[in-house]
Amino acid sequence: AVTGALRAFLRHPARNALLALAAAALLWHIFILGEAAAYRWVNPTMTPYMKLERERIAAEGRRVPFRHEWIPLSRMGPNIKRAVIASEDQKFLHHDGVDWDALELEMEKHLEKGRGGGASTITQQVVKNVFLTHERSYIRKAREILISLALDRLWPKSRILEVYLNTAEFGEGIFGVQSAAKYYFGCSASALTEGQAAFLAAILPRPRYYQLHRGSAFIRRKAARIEYYMQRTPLRAGGENLAR
Numbered sequence: 001a002v003t004g005a006l007r008a009f010l011r012h013p014a015r016n017a018l019l020a021l022a023a024a025a026l027l028w029h030i031f032i033l034g035e036a037a038a039y040r041w042v043n044p045t046m047t048p049y050m051k052l053e054r055e056r057i058a059a060e061g062r063r064v065p066f067r068h069e070w071i072p073l074s075r076m077g078p079n080i081k082r083a084v085i086a087s088e089d090q091k092f093l094h095h096d097g098v099d100w101d102a103l104e105l106e107m108e109k110h111l112e113k114g115r116g117g118g119a120s121t122i123t124q125q126v127v128k129n130v131f132l133t134h135e136r137s138y139i140r141k142a143r144e145i146l147i148s149l150a151l152d153r154l155w156p157k158s159r160i161l162e163v164y165l166n167t168a169e170f171g172e173g174i175f176g177v178q179s180a181a182k183y184y185f186g187c188s189a190s191a192l193t194e195g196q197a198a199f200l201a202a203i204l205p206r207p208r209y210y211q212l213h214r215g216s217a218f219i220r221r222k223a224a225r226i227e228y229y230m231q232r233t234p235l236r237a238g239g240e241n242l243a244r
Contacts, residue, residue, distance in 0.1 A: 032131050033150055039130070039163070040155050043070050047130050047167050050175055057173065064172055067179035073162035074244055077190035078235060079197035080177050081161065081242055084168075086229040087201035089122040092161070093237035097123040097152030098145055122164050123148045129167045157240045165189075170200060171211035184214075198227040 050068065057064045073081075085092050091099050099121050106119035120128070127147045132140060151160065170180035177200065181189045185196050192200070202223040203210035210219055235242040 032147060033154075035131065036147070036151055036154055040159060044130050044163065044167065045070065047175075048132070049129050049134060049169070050167075052133070053169070053173065066173045066175075067183060068175040069178040069182075070166050070176060071178045071189060073158055073165070073242070075188075075190055076165060076177060077192060077197075078243055079192050079194050079230070080165065080181075080189055080200065081235055082230040082233040083194075083197035083201035083226055084122070084161075084165065084204070085235075086233040087198075087226045088125070088204065090229070090233070092122050093157055093234070093240055093242075095121060095152075097121060097148035097150075103145075120144075121148065123152055123160050126160055126164045126167070127151060129169075130163065158242055158244075161242060168204060169207050170203065172208045174207070174211075194227050194230055195223065198223040198230065201226050 045068075050066075054066060089099070099119060102119040102121075124144050127144050128134060131147060132144060155163075166176045166178075168177070169175055170177070171183065174180055174183050177189045180200050181187055181192055181196070184200065185192065187196075199214070199219070202219050203214070210216070213219070
């Protein structure tokens with residue numbers, strides 16, 4: 001039966017189109033992995049998401065300063081590192097790029113309530129920001145997971161965190177923790193206090209909204225929780241040392 005189905009497929013008029021699509025998908029993933037290998041050492045100065053944001057703002061006829069300044073992880077200071085790990089991905093130093101327990105809970109929420117969210121690891125967010133788009137689809141999510149698993153093997157955790165903190169959006173036209181520190185507090189990332197770092201981590205899920213509502217009671221409470229967990233967030237595990 002399997003052989004018969006295979007023969008039928010090979011004779012089907014749509015065979016060539018399907019094979020071409022499969023080949024294109026394979027080549028696309030090979031290209032992405034090659035790009036990821038290069039970014040192990042080369043800094044991505046302009047990500048696809050940054051380009052889309054610049055185009056969106058320009059299409060709206062507004063002039064918003066574009067702020068993005070790349071700095072190495074060693075110049076960021078420990079506070080912002082602890083803050084984003086405590087807020088975004090507490091298992092960052094221990095998982096393989098995907099938090100499978102959190103992903104399972106997200107899927108259960110989606111099946112039960114028709115919505116989910118909050119299961120993306122820092123690695124997955126790097127993949128979404130640097131290699132993919134922010135569209136919501138099962139295909140994009142599947143690609144995100146596959147590339148995240150590969151990225152966790154291609155890059156050390158320190159590089160993943162470095163790229164994340166340099167490409168994350170902290171407000172309209174504000175990308176990277178150095179630009180965010182200067183915009184919100186007039187200091188460098190290395191000089192951020194625990195409270196300031198906790199605030200920046202707190203606005204990450206909706207940075208453009210909380211840029212305008214930065215004094216909200218919700219953000220103050222969330223930042224306070226993050227600051228509490230920062231005290232319990234190590235920067236070393238196994239052979240990884242994010243403190244350097």
